[in-house]
Every structure is written in structure tokens, then in C-alpha cells.
Amino acid sequence: MTWLPEIDELHRREDLARQMGGAEKVAKHHAQGRLAVRERINLLLDADTFHETGALAGKATYEGGKLTAFQPANFVLGTGKIEGRKVVVAGDDFTVRGGAADAAIMGKQVYAEKMAHDLLLPLVRLVDGTGGGGSVKSLDDMGYTYVPYNPGWDYVVANLGRVPVVAAALGSTAGLGAARLAAAHFSIMVAQTSQLFVAGPPVVRYGMGQDLSKEELGGVAVHRSSGAVDNIASSEEDAFRQIRRFLSYLPRSAWELPPMNATSEDDPGRREESLLSAIPRNRRRVYKIRPILDAIFDAGSVFEMGREVGGATVTAFARLDGCSVGVLAPDPYVGGGGLSALGADKLARFVDLCGTFHLPVVNLVDQPGLVIGLDAERGGAIRHGVRAIAAVYQARIPMVEVILRRVFGVGGAGMTNAHGLNLRYAWPSGDWGSLPVEGGIEVAFRRDLEASDDPAGMREEILARMEGVRSPFRTAEAFGIEEIIDPRDTRPLLCEWVHDAYRLLPSLLGPWSHAMRP
Amino acid sequence: MEIKADLNGTVFKVLVREGDATASGDEVMILESMKMEIPVEAPAAGRVTRVLVKPGDSIVDGQVLLEIDPT
Numbered sequence: 001m002t003w004l005p006e007i008d009e010l011h012r013r014e015d016l017a018r019q020m021g022g023a024e025k026v027a028k029h030h031a032q033g034r035l036a037v038r039e040r041i042n043l044l045l046d047a048d049t050f051h052e053t054g055a056l057a058g059k060a061t062y063e064g065g066k067l068t069a070f071q072p073a074n075f076v077l078g079t080g081k082i083e084g085r086k087v088v089v090a091g092d093d094f095t096v097r098g099g100a101a102d103a104a105i106m107g108k109q110v111y112a113e114k115m116a117h118d119l120l121l122p123l124v125r126l127v128d129g130t131g132g133g134g135s136v137k138s139l140d141d142m143g144y145t146y147v148p149y150n151p152g153w154d155y156v157v158a159n160l161g162r163v164p165v166v167a168a169a170l171g172s173t174a175g176l177g178a179a180r181l182a183a184a185h186f187s188i189m190v191a192q193t194s195q196l197f198v199a200g201p202p203v204v205r206y207g208m209g210q211d212l213s214k215e216e217l218g219g220v221a222v223h224r225s226s227g228a229v230d231n232i233a234s235s236e237e238d239a240f241r242q243i244r245r246f247l248s249y250l251p252r253s254a255w256e257l258p259p260m261n262a263t264s265e266d267d268p269g270r271r272e273e274s275l276l277s278a279i280p281r282n283r284r285r286v287y288k289i290r291p292i293l294d295a296i297f298d299a300g301s302v303f304e305m306g307r308e309v310g311g312a313t314v315t316a317f318a319r320l321d322g323c324s325v326g327v328l329a330p331d332p333y334v335g336g337g338g339l340s341a342l343g344a345d346k347l348a349r350f351v352d353l354c355g356t357f358h359l360p361v362v363n364l365v366d367q368p369g370l371v372i373g374l375d376a377e378r379g380g381a382i383r384h385g386v387r388a389i390a391a392v393y394q395a396r397i398p399m400v401e402v403i404l405r406r407v408f409g410v411g412g413a414g415m416t417n418a419h420g421l422n423l424r425y426a427w428p429s430g431d432w433g434s435l436p437v438e439g440g441i442e443v444a445f446r447r448d449l450e451a452s453d454d455p456a457g458m459r460e461e462i463l464a465r466m467e468g469v470r471s472p473f474r475t476a477e478a479f480g481i482e483e484i485i486d487p488r489d490t491r492p493l494l495c496e497w498v499h500d501a502y503r504l505l506p507s508l509l510g511p512w513s514h515a516m517r518p
Numbered sequence: 519m520e521i522k523a524d525l526n527g528t529v530f531k532v533l534v535r536e537g538d539a540t541a542s543g544d545e546v547m548i549l550e551s552m553k554m555e556i557p558v559e560a561p562a563a564g565r566v567t568r569v570l571v572k573p574g575d576s577i578v579d580g581q582v583l584l585e586i587d588p589t
Contacts, residue, residue: 283553284550284553284554284555285554285555286554286555286556286557332554332556333556333557334524334525335524335525335526335527335551335552335556336525336527336551336552336553336554336556337552337554338551338552368552368553368554369552371552372552373526375526375578375579376526
């Protein structure tokens with residue numbers, strides 16, 4: 001006498017669960033250019049590594065004591081591997097009642113968060129629909145309303161300080177679904193097949209009188225630069241690639257070292273000639289930052305987050321001699337490279353992320369300061385700016401500063417933190433001061449210029465004198481800058497630094513006093 | 519096709535005239551912001567139909583600078 005009949009029943013029910021919303025609903029989903037949740041999980045994870053929890057949860061129909069029909073809960077969760085490392089994956093099933101709460105087994109959603117929390121595993125949320133948010137119909141069925149709460153939110157918030165959390169919007173994402181998308185370290189949405197909004201077009205039409213389609217209200221055209229999400233994917237497959245890539249730079253939890261053994265065939269001693277002329281001699285000319293990043297970091301290792309959000313500041317992951325690092329860099333093509341409010345928020349968030357997971361940070365500085373002018377003031381520029389600087393100061397991770405060009409003002413000064421291995425190098429193109437000389441002369445020498453017979457000539461004379469004063473060599477004489485380097489030596493120097501930085505990390509592991517906010 | 523400014527600043531140089539042909543990526547204008555000269559590139563090949571600003575003009579984020587008829 002064995003339990004084989006029950007095992008057969010188990011397999012039967014698991015097969016029913018695998019049908020999701022049924023062949024017809026799945027086909028309709030496909031016709032919209034979207035994959036079904038189980039297909040998404042399979043594509044995301046390493047082959048054959050998915051181990052499901054809660055497959056049997058759902059609404060069963062019995063006739064005469066026998067199971068005749070089964071609608072699975074619209075949420076699939078379990079563990080699996082990504083590049084051989086275990087993660088928790090949790091996906092909404094849009095083919096079962098559009099992902100709404102009345103079909104959800106809320107416990108499963110909370111369980112996914114709890115699993116990631118208690119087992120210290122990275123979490124990937126594949127969000128599609130309202131992600132378990134309420135509907136008026138379910139209130140009607142229940143016969144009462146309830147004071148809302150966000151389920152499992154204690155775990156959601158705590159997880160941000162414990163394990164990497166990634167969320168992807170793979171359909172129309174609103175309400176609680178939108179919240180679960182945004183409350184992550186890395187949020188991504190898919191162009192054309194996904195939208196993100198607090199509330200969708202019908203509610204917006206009714207409540208705000210705005211008549212907008214889903215795409216107009218919350219498509220990628222809105223969100224590529226809004227700051228609500230980090231990256232845009234061109235397809236669901238691209239989204240899974242980016243998720244896998246993001247996770248490859250991070251440890252599995254805040255208690256583990258970041259990955260440092262990525263196989264790199266890129267010679268740590270590589271000296272790129274292009275770096276010697278990368279910064280134009282004409283101070284007003286801009287340059288492309290991304291070729292500079294490629295010349296410094298391991299080939300193909302640069303992965304940007306939020307490229308189009310506050311684009312004057314580049315935040316990216318990269319590797320040096322196989323070791324993961326965070327990278328901050330300027331893009332002078334975007335508004336001259338000044339730090340905007342959105343850029344400052346992105347920078348603070350990124351520094352917090354590196355601090356949480358103990359990634360050493362390389363800060364390539366060309367910073368004219370915070371963006372100025374009326375629009376900037378209206379946006380509270382200085383408040384956002386000092387918050388970013390506070391994030392840099394609170395980061396308890398090694399940071400190295402390589403000054404490419406400008407360091408001016410409060411913004412420039414704030415780019416270096418007070419703790420850890422805080423080395424600083426300058427390229428000969430370094431150009432710094434509390435105020436730039438141009439414009440500064442008019443202010444400082446106003447009386448002399450007004451009193452002079454030849455103000456233009458006097459101005460030229462002062463400018464020539466200041467040209468000498470502003471040379472980085474003068475600063476070095478006063479030990480105001482520790483080292484000026486040949487730009488071609490940047491990569492070998494940083495490949496050496498990264499190993500020094502990684503030596504410090506074991507003593508920094510564990511949760512940060514300051515857990516990350518979304 | 520409208521080419522819009524993506525920053526607040528001024529127009530430093532206008533490099534095309536109405537009627538000029540452009541290739542994708544050509545610099546059509548140079549703006550100035552935060553003391554930097556920032557090039558504006560044509561996003562597509564085409565012909566310049568209207569130039570709406572001149573050097574020295576103050577411009578804002580989102581303002582249309584010129585129009586191109588893509589080929």
C-alpha cells in the first residue's frame with residue numbers, strides 16, 4: 001500500500017495549474033505580443049531550474065466530491081537559477097482574470113517576498129496588470145469594503161536593504177502592480193506592450209478630465225525620462241537579458257561580496273592612446289563620454305542604468321579586472337553636464353544601491369556644478385543637489401575620483417566622500433576652482449575694470465595671469481591635488497585600485513545603517 | 519519633423535539654412551549652456567524647411583529650433 005494514488009493526483013493538479021487561464025486566453029495574450037507567465041519564467045531562468053511553490057493554489061470546482069475544474073491563482077512563484085545563482089521569481093498571470101485581486105491568492109505574493117527575505121535570495125518580480133490590486137467587483141462579492149493595506153509591504157521595504165530586487169512591467173501596470181514595479185532596485189518596462197501609471201485612462205478621465213490612451217498616459221515615451229523606471233527594454237526577451245545582466249554585477253545579498261571573478265580577457269594593463277586626446281583643449285567643446293568608459297573598463301562590461309533620466313549624469317555598472325564596480329560619469333552633451341534635480345536623485349539612488357551591496361565606486365568627474373537658472377530654481381535644485389552629496393558622504397564604500405576636467409562649486413566639491421579608500425587622481429585637463437575664471441573676473445575685479453582707461457586690455461591681462469594660476473600643476477605644488485596622471489594610465493591604475501578596494505569590503509559587509517528607499 | 523532643444527540656454531551657432539540637405543547625424547546647430555558648446559544633430563536625413571532661431575536667442579527645453587522634411 002503506497003501513496004501513489006495521491007502522487008498521481010498531485011501531478012494531475014499540477015498539469016491543470018500549468019494550463020494557466022486556458023489555451024484560448026493564452027492565445028489572446030500571445031496575439032498582443034506578450035508571453036504567458038510560465039514562458040517568461042522559463043526564458044528568464046537557466047534551463048530546467050524552476051522549482052515552483054504553491055502550484056496547487058487556486059479555485060477548485062467539485063462535483064460529487066471529485067475535482068472537475070481548477071482555476072489556478074493568477075500568480076506563479078518559485079525559485080530558479082540565473083547564471084547558476086538561485087533567485088526567487090514571482091510573476092503575475094494575466095491570462096487568469098487579468099491579474100486582479102479577486103482571483104489572486106494574496107498569500108502567494110507575500111510568500112515570495114518572505115522567501116527572498118528569509119532565505120536571502122535576489123527577487124525578480126514579473127509584473128503584469130494590477131498585480132493583485134483590488135477591484136470594485138470583489139468588494140461587491142465580499143459585501144463590504146476594507147481599509148486598504150499593501151500586502152507584504154514590510155518585507156518589500158526590508159528586502160531593499162537585504163537582497164537585489166528587480167521588477168519588470170510586462171503589460172499594463174497600475175495601482176499595486178505599479179507600486180511593486182517601482183519598489184525595486186532596478187525597474188524595467190517593455191516598449192509598446194507595457195505601460196505604467198498610478199491609475200489608468202478610465203480613472204484619469206473620470207477624476208482629472210484628461211482623455212489619454214494607455215500609451216499616452218504611461219507608455220515608454222512618458223517613462224523613459226520620468227525617473228519612475230530605470231531602463232526600457234525593446235522586447236520581453238531584452239527585458240530578461242537586462243535583468244540577468246543587472247544581477248550579474250551584484251552579490252546575492254548585502255552579506256556577500258560582489259562578484260569579483262568574472263573572466264576577463266581584457267588586459268588590466270591596457271593603455272588607450274585615445275584617452276590622451278579625449279578631452280578637447282578648447283574648454284567650451286564637449287566630448288563623448290562612452291568611448292572613454294570603454295577605454296577604461298573591461299571590454300563590454302559597461303551596463304548603464306537610467307541613461308535617459310537626468311542624462312547629464314551617467315550611472316552604470318562595469319568591471320575592472322573582472323571585479324564589479326559602480327561608475328559615475330558626466331555626459332557633457334546633455335545640457336553641458338550640469339547636475340539637474342533628476343540627475344541628482346538618480347545619482348543618490350545609485351550611490352545608495354552601490355552602498356547597499358558594497359560595490360566600490362569609480363567617480364569620473366567633470367562637473368560644472370548644479371544646473372542654474374529659473375527652471376532649476378523652481379525645481380528646488382539645491383535641495384536635490386545636497387541630497388545627492390549627502391548620499392555620497394553616507395556611502396561607506398571605497399570610492400575613487402578621477403578628475404577628467406571641471407570641478408566647480410558645491411556640486412563639484414560634493415563628489416567625494418569622507419570614508420574608505422578615498423583616492424583622487426586628475427588628468428592634465430583638470431580645471432577647477434570655486435568659481436570659473438570666466439565670469440568670475442567681472443565680479444572680482446569690477447571696480448578695477450570700471451576705473452581703468454582700457455578695461456578690455458586689463459581684462460586680457462588678468463585672464464592671462466589667471467591662466468597660469470589655474471594650471472593643475474600649481475594646485476599640485478600646494479598638494480591640493482595628490483596625483484596628476486597620464487590619462488592612458490587610468491585603466492592600469494584603476495585595475496590596481498579595485499583589488500585594494502575589494503580587500504576592504506569584508507569588513508563592511510552586512511546591512512547598512514541606512515536601508516535604501518525606492 | 520521638429521528638432522527641439524533639450525536644455526535651457528542660448529543659440530551659439532546656426533550651421534544650416536532653409537533648403538540645405540542634411541544627413542542623419544549632421545550637426546545643424548550649436549547651443550550653449552553651462553558655458554559649453556553643445557551640438558544639435560539631425561536625427562534623420564532630409565531637407566531643412568524652417569530655421570526658427572538665430573545666434574544669441576535664449577531658448578528653453580522643448581523649444582522647436584528647426585524643422586526638417588525627412589527624405
